[in-house]
Amino acid sequence: MSDDVQPGAARTAILRAVRAARPAPVARPDVGAAVRRFAERRDGAPDDSALLAQFVAAARAGGSAVVEGTRADVPRLVAAAVPVARRVVSQVAGVVGLVPMPDMPHGLADAELFVCEAVFGVAENGAVWLPLSRLGERAAVFIAAHVAVVLDRRAIVSDMHAAYVRTDVAAEPFGAFFAGPSKTADIEQSLVVGAHGPKEFTVVLVGDG
Amino acid sequence: MTASTSERAARTVGAVGRVALFVPCFVDQFYPRVAIAALTVLERLGFAVDVPESAVCCGQPAANAGFARAGDAALGALASAYARADRVVVLSGSCAAHVRAHAAGRVAGRAVEFAAFLHDDIGVDAVAALGARLPRRVGLHIGCHGLRGLGLARPTELQVPPFNKLRALLETVRGVEFADLARPDECCGFGGTFAVAQPALSAKIGRDRLRDYTASGADVVVSTDMSCMMHLGGLAHRAGVSLPMVHLAEVIAGDS
Amino acid sequence: MPVATPTRRAALPVVDAHAPNGAPVDHAAAAARFTADEPRTDWHDGALWFVREKRDRQAASLPEWEQLRELASQIKEHTLSHLDEYLIRFEERATANGIRVHWARDATEHNRVVHGILTAAGSRRLVKSKSMLTEECRLNSYLAERDIDVIDSDLGERIVQLRGEPPSHIVLPAIHLKKEEVGETFHTHLGTERGLADPQALTAAARAHLREHLLAGDAALTGVNFAVAETGGFVVCTNEGNADLAAALAPVHIASMGIEKLIPRAEDLGVFTRLLTRSATGQPVTVYTSHFHGPRRGQEMHLVLVDNGRSVQLGREGFWRSLKCIRCAACINTCPVYRRSGGHSYGSTIPGPIGSVLTPGMDLKRYGALPFASTLCGSCAAVCPVKIDLDAQLYRWRQLVADAGHAGVSKAAAMKTTGWLLARPRLFRAAGAFGRLALRVLPARARRLAAGPWGRARDLPPAPAQSFHAWYAARERAGGAAGRGEGPGA
Numbered sequence: 001m002s003d004d005v006q007p008g009a010a011r012t013a014i015l016r017a018v019r020a021a022r023p024a025p026v027a028r029p030d031v032g033a034a035v036r037r038f039a040e041r042r043d044g045a046p047d048d049s050a051l052l053a054q055f056v057a058a059a060r061a062g063g064s065a066v067v068e069g070t071r072a073d074v075p076r077l078v079a080a081a082v083p084v085a086r087r088v089v090s091q092v093a094g095v096v097g098l099v100p101m102p103d104m105p106h107g108l109a110d111a112e113l114f115v116c117e118a119v120f121g122v123a124e125n126g127a128v129w130l131p132l133s134r135l136g137e138r139a140a141v142f143i144a145a146h147v148a149v150v151l152d153r154r155a156i157v158s159d160m161h162a163a164y165v166r167t168d169v170a171a172e173p174f175g176a177f178f179a180g181p182s183k184t185a186d187i188e189q190s191l192v193v194g195a196h197g198p199k200e201f202t203v204v205l206v207g208d209g
Numbered sequence: 210m211t212a213s214t215s216e217r218a219a220r221t222v223g224a225v226g227r228v229a230l231f232v233p234c235f236v237d238q239f240y241p242r243v244a245i246a247a248l249t250v251l252e253r254l255g256f257a258v259d260v261p262e263s264a265v266c267c268g269q270p271a272a273n274a275g276f277a278r279a280g281d282a283a284l285g286a287l288a289s290a291y292a293r294a295d296r297v298v299v300l301s302g303s304c305a306a307h308v309r310a311h312a313a314g315r316v317a318g319r320a321v322e323f324a325a326f327l328h329d330d331i332g333v334d335a336v337a338a339l340g341a342r343l344p345r346r347v348g349l350h351i352g353c354h355g356l357r358g359l360g361l362a363r364p365t366e367l368q369v370p371p372f373n374k375l376r377a378l379l380e381t382v383r384g385v386e387f388a389d390l391a392r393p394d395e396c397c398g399f400g401g402t403f404a405v406a407q408p409a410l411s412a413k414i415g416r417d418r419l420r421d422y423t424a425s426g427a428d429v430v431v432s433t434d435m436s437c438m439m440h441l442g443g444l445a446h447r448a449g450v451s452l453p454m455v456h457l458a459e460v461i462a463g464d465s
Numbered sequence: 466m467p468v469a470t471p472t473r474r475a476a477l478p479v480v481d482a483h484a485p486n487g488a489p490v491d492h493a494a495a496a497a498r499f500t501a502d503e504p505r506t507d508w509h510d511g512a513l514w515f516v517r518e519k520r521d522r523q524a525a526s527l528p529e530w531e532q533l534r535e536l537a538s539q540i541k542e543h544t545l546s547h548l549d550e551y552l553i554r555f556e557e558r559a560t561a562n563g564i565r566v567h568w569a570r571d572a573t574e575h576n577r578v579v580h581g582i583l584t585a586a587g588s589r590r591l592v593k594s595k596s597m598l599t600e601e602c603r604l605n606s607y608l609a610e611r612d613i614d615v616i617d618s619d620l621g622e623r624i625v626q627l628r629g630e631p632p633s634h635i636v637l638p639a640i641h642l643k644k645e646e647v648g649e650t651f652h653t654h655l656g657t658e659r660g661l662a663d664p665q666a667l668t669a670a671a672r673a674h675l676r677e678h679l680l681a682g683d684a685a686l687t688g689v690n691f692a693v694a695e696t697g698g699f700v701v702c703t704n705e706g707n708a709d710l711a712a713a714l715a716p717v718h719i720a721s722m723g724i725e726k727l728i729p730r731a732e733d734l735g736v737f738t739r740l741l742t743r744s745a746t747g748q749p750v751t752v753y754t755s756h757f758h759g760p761r762r763g764q765e766m767h768l769v770l771v772d773n774g775r776s777v778q779l780g781r782e783g784f785w786r787s788l789k790c791i792r793c794a795a796c797i798n799t800c801p802v803y804r805r806s807g808g809h810s811y812g813s814t815i816p817g818p819i820g821s822v823l824t825p826g827m828d829l830k831r832y833g834a835l836p837f838a839s840t841l842c843g844s845c846a847a848v849c850p851v852k853i854d855l856d857a858q859l860y861r862w863r864q865l866v867a868d869a870g871h872a873g874v875s876k877a878a879a880m881k882t883t884g885w886l887l888a889r890p891r892l893f894r895a896a897g898a899f900g901r902l903a904l905r906v907l908p909a910r911a912r913r914l915a916a917g918p919w920g921r922a923r924d925l926p927p928a929p930a931q932s933f934h935a936w937y938a939a940r941e942r943a944g945g946a947a948g949r950g951e952g953p954g955a
Contacts, residue, residue, distance in 0.1 A: 026539065105714050125749035142709045165732070182704070186668075260934075403841075
């Protein structure tokens, strides 16, 4: 693919140079043990309701709307959150998507609302984990004007350490943490919501609690 | 001087209560009053103070400008001058940081900045016993090398429990109130040869620092670094701002 | 592969502020020009200090902040000290994931690889998200000369691209511009109403404009924040979603990364994602933290591993730790010099303290001034989430710059004289006495001139009649401590 005169010449040269330049070996720290010490400092693990409250506060601080109800309420809650949406793409049973998932992601360009299920949320920053299997198509969640994510209220982990323990991020070819609507502050540090991606991001918390 | 102060000094610094004082070149030339105050404080605390004549400079200006070898000649002269001193009190945070970082095996381990010496070796109670008084609103200034290099206070970047040795010492001085700065440990822009290599920028950083002091209502700036004070004082004088800049030693000696 | 002959000029002005073998950067002169507009300097300083304060609040919200920094530092040092092994492992896993891995020794090779991929895929419109590496390689001008349209899709980068400027900051590329100037740029290039300066409205205009380009792009290029050796995937962090959207739409996704971006395991991401955004913009996390472990159905995914001087830096005993950098820009935001001189004054791709330790190694003569663009206040090192000893490295570079004779002839002579003088106390004291006498007798104007650059904005302190040592010697003669006499006065 590249213009190498000899294929692999760059690879060989770089690896040789790196090997020759290596500093004295530094031991790999025990990340797991360090993370357990962080938890101990916080006087043990917070209970589920504390995690949920922290998640909701962080999600709202990041610009997400958070609504709550039971699973049966989801279609009504989604409709209430984005009342005017007609071009809906849905990956959630019970929420009717009028736009089928197209073959090419470009077909999603004028989607008004994308609805999907999150695997879990992160209390410290209000992010939700959405792997490809929940998205259907990667572009959907970035291109729709509004995104609604259904999240089980019991599926909250405390922080990003716990998040990477909870999920194998390499299990699917794509997955992302999402923490609210698309944002920019590139003009005079003025926060503007809706840079490229969704202008609104709604978390629908469901469960029996 | 109280008896207990003298005993404590003898206990912490050695039976003879003897320390050496290093007066950096610019303090020697421009701020003899600061060196005299430091000498006075140490003597009132019960120390016999040696001030060898044969050391002038730690070599930091040359080293920070990229000429560490040229600076090392000065540092070497300093190390020989203080070869027999158990404790060398350095009258500048910046110089003390340089000596401690670059004179390993020579004088580094025995060198201590003035405020650190009072706080760590003597203790605030003994300093309080000197009975200094300053009924003023004080703006603190800890030079960056003293702050981050010597750990004279918790810098605002770090998430560790707050402490401030300069403030703790000044809290023993009757009448002192503290001015709250918007940026408590922003650099003053002196930076050694930076002050003359980048005069416009250095002066701008300094003017901003000065503005923070005046906006905070400070009516005196107290520091452990006369280099910063020379810079800020020079800017204040040029701007017609009347804001005294003094060294901690002057406050404790009661000369300010 | 034959290189296409340029058939037309690039549509946008391509100003290459970082051309190699150019004249030495004069940071002092550029900074003096910047500070000449004092209200604007204050505005720039305030914008960045605001970010620093947001960072402080986020850092303070985590009781384990300092332990996290230490952990991140150790992970990076471990990785760098085993970098060849981790590169091989990463390549193997990434390849198994369906990612085509390329290697590039330098900027030219990187650009050739990217151009080769585009040519083979028949791509003419590259949508690029933020990548300081492609700035470092000057990819945009390389591709423009070969008739490929490059659209920077990050809002800040698009603004500076339209203006023909390099970014002035690695996270906030247009931090040097006022909203009125952005409005003027958009009026010229995007046809927005003249005088429009509302960030909300300007962002909306950019969104519409860039959405068209994102949909029309036939290749996407992203940077890489972290690449994970054990999983063969990479992570891209953005707030706007431009990188993700571009990569999710285009039939070709190219990711360019410096070889130092590797970390060993997915669990390490927990450490770095907690530190990165808190340090960078003072948010708890970026809006999007995307994990790529393979192409979309029908998509090509390429990853280019770039050395471009990194292996040389790795071999420099006093400087290899600079490669721990995760490009958060916390050191830039906190730097009192950067805040008041602006990113362009550094004349390097990466400005501020980290740029000043990474860049001199690429061209010591050209970038020799950068290690001196600092007061050595050390705030950079204290704020760094991976604990790079930035001020110590700046100090070390100064020695090498001076040794190589790039510190300026007059400065060298002055320093040698000063060093020699300071090692000779008697002579120094005689010179000091002479100097103080001059300062006492000269009129104010002459005193300012005598003070040289010092005197342009500052006065020297009033010269006392007697130095401390002279006073002390007199006191000793008069009987020591008990005979404490009158001070020398001013």
